[in-house]
Amino acid sequence: MHHGFREHIRACRARGAAVPAFTAYDLATATGVVTAAERAGVPVILLVSPSTAATRYGHGLVRSLRALADASSAPVAVQLDHATDLALIRDTVEAGAHAVLADGSREGYQANLDFVRAVRRQLDDDVIVEAELGRIDGNEDVARSTDGHGAALTDPDEAARFADATGVDLLAVSVGNVHGFYRGVPVLDLERLAKIAAATDVPLVLHGASGLPSDVVTAAIDIGVCKINVNTELRRTVFAHLEEATPAHAVGLDLDSLLAGWTEATAVTAAETIASFRGDHRPATHSGAAPTHRS
Ligand SMILES: [Zn+2]
Incomplete structure (x- = not known):
């Protein structure tokens, strides 16, 4: 679906919901996420981390995720997450990604701005570009606890200038999230978040929502966050599923069933996340796939 995913994001914001973005390391998990999106009838984003994108199978995974997105009855976008390398961005977009996070947040303001502009110039207009201003602490791919002391909070005035100067579609903020x-x-510094939202019209993104209380997440959505990245929950689900299901399936070396259970387990977790981002609040008259298989 190359379509206007930008419009899906804006529509979510208009109805007080956020588009969930889930990191997909593999096709079984991604299929679970897409299944949950189809059951709820909402848009989702499949994130590919730069370390995954750079592996031997990275290109193939992005192509597979794109095929999954194209075949889905729900709007699905594939995004390269936290990319700092222009060549990797080009390759991943060529493989089918709809969006990239051009992340120059580890550099200074000007270097970040120059990088985002360079990325924007390189890509077709229909590719969605997210930037990050301020620095979010912690590791996206490995769950370690952090106190956020490596972070730099986003300045509201800078955010407005940055959004104007780059024309980015989405802006990830650092407001105490890790x-x-x-x-x-x-x-979460919700006051700062509100100032950022008041200073700029660019749709805001919250990374590191795993572990935030649900009332904090909904407060952030009310303020204007309309895309939220999650990763830890699905990885926890996968490991729990493997621990529980492996002994029974190991008897017959039944990998198909193990993977089917993996997909269903991630679909259930993704459905919970979708609901907590108000993604299941559809008008009662809306037609389409009803969430009949939620379990
Ligand atoms: Zn992130």
Whole structure:
């Protein structure tokens, strides 16, 4: 679906919901996410981490995710997450990604801006470009607890200038959110988030929502966050499924059933995330696939 995924994001914001973006390391998980999106009738994003994209199977995975997106009855976009390498961005978009996070947040303001502009110039207009301003602490791919002290919070005025100067479609903010696990009780600076939302019209993105209380997440959505990245929940689900299901399936070396269970387990977790981002609040008159298989 190359289509206007930008419109799906704006439509979500208009009805007070956020598009969930799930990291997909493999096709079984991605199929679970897409299944959940189809059951709920909502848009989702499949994220590919740059370390996955750079593996021997990275290109093939992106192609497979794109095929999955094209075949889905729900709007699905494939996005390269946290990319710092222009060549990897080009290759991944060529393989079928609809969107990229051009992440220059580890550099200074100007270097970040220059990088995002360079990425924007390289890509076709229909490719969605997300940027990150401020720095989100923690590791996206490995869950380690962090206190967020490696983070730099997003400045509202800078965010407005950055969005104007780059013309980005989405802006990821740092307001106390971290990747991985939170050490202690996470505190989001909702006041800062509200100032950012007031300073710019660019749709805002929250990374590292795993472990945030649901009322904090909905408060962030109410303020204007309309895309939320999640990763840890699905990985936890996969490991729990493998631990529980492997002994029974190992007897017959039944990999098909093990993977089918993997897909269903991730679909159930993804459905919970979709619901917590208000993704299941559809008008009662809306036609389409009803969420009849939720379990
Ligand atoms: Zn992230």
